[in-house]
Amino acid sequence: MQPTPCTVQKIKDGMTDPGKSGASSSGGTEPPRRGNGLPPEVIDIIWPAVQIGSLSGMTGIIVGGFGGVARSSTPALFALASGFQWFTLASTFSASRGFVLQAWGGDKVTPREKISASAIAGALGGSAGGLLRGRKNILPGAIMFALFGAAGQAIYNRSTAQNSESPQTDTSKSEKFSWMNSKWSPITVLSDAEYERLLQERLLRVNAEIALVDENIEALRAQERDIAAKKVASESKVLSTTRT
Structure with missing residues (x-):
């Protein structure tokens, strides 16, 4: 997922205009307070989503760096924009999927429900990623990543089912x-x-x-x-x- 020139320009404007960024953080140097009111279930979903998003963001920075050298006059900003988009997409997908699965029963969900949850999370993640690239990319991004999420979950479910049956098959084949x-x-x-x-x-x-x-x-x-x-x-x- 490569950033558009619009996204690169937004990041460039934010870096060159310290007044706007300072206005948004006009609360002094006091560190952010911990959300002590959050239940452990929510933290167990948000924290892995942030970790996954961070790894995806670093991957996006690397990929965006190579793409920025070839396509942009400012490869550093291009890489940062790409990493931010990857972080938003991955963290939104992971958090949305976790919340949907928790709402549907957690570990008691069926494989078909996991496919639906991955499709919903893919649609939300695609919408968030498309919003960074412009409003016209929200709907195509939601549809595309919903299909990707459902297809990926279906492939994973099938692979898990085959792996659960493989020990008995391997034992019978080895004996035969x-x-x-x-x-x-x-x-x-x-x-x-x-x-x-x-x-x-x-x-x-x-x-x-x-x-x-x-x-x-x-x-x-x-x-x-x-x-x-x-x-x-x-x-x-x-x-x-x-x-x-």
Whole structure:
């Protein structure tokens, strides 16, 4: 949003005529009083709007500086006018949107209501920005920025909805297309049920091997008892023959 020559001239006149500016501040050097009567809800809306407007104003000064070098004989005034317009537009949009959302229920508003609130705030911000450029720019600015606000909010709502659904989709895709599930992979991903079944199979295999070992041990013990019995029988036979 670039300033018009009319806006630049207004700022130039205000800087070169200190009497007018001094008349507007003819209250001495007393600092402005704090609005202690403002509720916290209003401050929570106005202060972020001022911050957003300040950032936008600095951006407008930078952009206006480049544009002023190319289009104006007074690039400094052109940059200041551009920054002031950006500040007015951004702060008005942010504050208007905050007040509308608060009036409609705050965090309880639906995505469709957010689109309407952004459109209303865009219309107010566009009207304020158009007023700085001349009365004939109020209506076009309101319509243009209302459309921009509604479109931007709709895109943001859709992006938020997709991001809320993406974790489940990403998890299912990662489980389905994981390289570990490939037949060429030496590693296989097992679920809890599959892992439990695998452990049970191995436990049964170990129990069967233990049973076979027990059978072999029992067979060896039986064979040892037979050998011992035969040995005792042969010794007794030898003793009987020697006595005779």
